[in-house]
Amino acid sequence: MHSGTTGLPRGGDQQPLSELNRSRVVEFLHRNGVCSRADIAHALGLTPAAITKITAKLIELGVISETGNLEGRLNRRALGLTLNHSKYRVIGVKFARSLVQIGVFDISGRQLSLIDLPPVIDSQISATVDHIRSIITDLLSQDSHIVAVGMSVPGPYLRHEGKIAVVTSMPGWTDICYTDEFSNAFPVPTFIEHDARSGALAESLFDPRVSSENIAYYLVGEGVGLGVMDHEQLINGERGAATEIGHISIDVNGRACKCGNFGCLECYCSAVAVHEELVKSHILDAEFPDIASMTHRDACKSLFAASSAGNKQAFELVSKISRYVGYGCVNIINAYNPQQIIIGDIMAQAGGVLLDIVYEVLQERIVPEILNSTEILLSTLTSDPTITGAAAAAANQFLRHPSLFARAT
Numbered sequence: 001m002h003s004g005t006t007g008l009p010r011g012g013d014q015q016p017l018s019e020l021n022r023s024r025v026v027e028f029l030h031r032n033g034v035c036s037r038a039d040i041a042h043a044l045g046l047t048p049a050a051i052t053k054i055t056a057k058l059i060e061l062g063v064i065s066e067t068g069n070l071e072g073r074l075n076r077r078a079l080g081l082t083l084n085h086s087k088y089r090v091i092g093v094k095f096a097r098s099l100v101q102i103g104v105f106d107i108s109g110r111q112l113s114l115i116d117l118p119p120v121i122d123s124q125i126s127a128t129v130d131h132i133r134s135i136i137t138d139l140l141s142q143d144s145h146i147v148a149v150g151m152s153v154p155g156p157y158l159r160h161e162g163k164i165a166v167v168t169s170m171p172g173w174t175d176i177c178y179t180d181e182f183s184n185a186f187p188v189p190t191f192i193e194h195d196a197r198s199g200a201l202a203e204s205l206f207d208p209r210v211s212s213e214n215i216a217y218y219l220v221g222e223g224v225g226l227g228v229m230d231h232e233q234l235i236n237g238e239r240g241a242a243t244e245i246g247h248i249s250i251d252v253n254g255r256a257c258k259c260g261n262f263g264c265l266e267c268y269c270s271a272v273a274v275h276e277e278l279v280k281s282h283i284l285d286a287e288f289p290d291i292a293s294m295t296h297r298d299a300c301k302s303l304f305a306a307s308s309a310g311n312k313q314a315f316e317l318v319s320k321i322s323r324y325v326g327y328g329c330v331n332i333i334n335a336y337n338p339q340q341i342i343i344g345d346i347m348a349q350a351g352g353v354l355l356d357i358v359y360e361v362l363q364e365r366i367v368p369e370i371l372n373s374t375e376i377l378l379s380t381l382t383s384d385p386t387i388t389g390a391a392a393a394a395a396n397q398f399l400r401h402p403s404l405f406a407r408a409t
């Protein structure tokens with residue numbers, strides 16, 4: 001039984017040594033592409049005998065295969081080895097209020113197909129759950145290369161209960177126990193993860209610029225969330241509600257938030273807050289008369305377009321939001337000291353302006369020695385980070401426990 005991502009051992013020290021070494025080799029090939037046995041042994045500090053044994057087992061399982069000779073070297077240790085990315089696939093499912101998407105990915109994060117479900121109606125959530133199960137069952141029966149299912153859900157996600165604590169505007173989702181509905185529904189393991197933590201896994205696995213073991217994925221979209229990996233381990237907290245940066249107060253006397261706190265970061269820089277401000281301020285009414293009826297995402301995109309085109313008021317609003325995003329970064333650095341913070345989702349589309357202002361805020365407010373060892377990046381994942389993250393939640397388990405999954409032929 002696999003109850004969310006806690007169903008399998010997560011840390012290196014909890015695994016048998018042989019499986020740990022197999023997963024280190026698989027992860028190394030995932031990050032570095034084609035390598036020889038000698039290259040891998042050197043990088044991971046393995047003896048020639050150990051690398052020979054580990055790679056033989058992985059070839060037997062079909063997880064990796066040999067390519068041609070590298071650099072014309074004529075011995076077996078110079079043969080190229082590659083991870084069979086295309087042979088193993090995972091399903092990613094994104095739950096986001098009224099939107100549910102189901103995609104098939106290879107384990108390098110490449111999206112192979114995508115199904116958009118019709119908009120979910122709050123009173124029909126249980127029918128939607130049945131529909132999701134039947135789509136996944138069909139996909140699995142059509143493709144024996146799919147080895148796991150990953151699901152990404154909005155936070156705060158109480159991982160032991162398998163339930164979401166609060167979902168603004170779609171309260172019906174809080175009645176669903178994800179682990180009861182999905183964990184044992186399919187012939188392959190299912191992993192359920194909080195959306196920002198899925199994003200952290202996606203960045204760690206699929207973005208070659210992200211190389212540190214200490215990273216924070218800072219999701220600034222309809223909600224504001226955070227996934228932190230400290231020495232490669234996700235921080236969850238007692239019930240899975242840790243790292244909720246969106247509900248950190250940046251003004252104790254500020255705006256009232258639905259969580260009960262005041263001045264929560266989410267009240268100032270989420271797409272919902274920005275959209276409200278656009279409607280109230282009327283600054284885009286001339287260019288976008290339908291701004292009030294747009295989706296939050298499209299309203300923000302319109303703001304960024306107007307700002308780039310020279311609308312001064314739009315630029316001022318983008319600058320103001322970017323400062324709030326920066327205050328979030330100040331708290332993330334002081335709380336978790338990540339080496340890399342990756343800003344993703346809707347606000348990342350503001351681009352270089354956002355990044356410049358975030359750095360300005362950090363230079364004003366962070367100890368220079370700490371700031372100098374921190375890098376801020378904008379996410380460049382090509383597909384939606386939440387559904388890619390759902391796939392990453394499954395792919396991460398494959399990379400860490402390759403022999404458990406190696407049954408597709």
Ligand SMILES: [Zn+2]
Pocket residue numbers: 246247248257258259260261264266
């Ligand atoms: Zn709050």
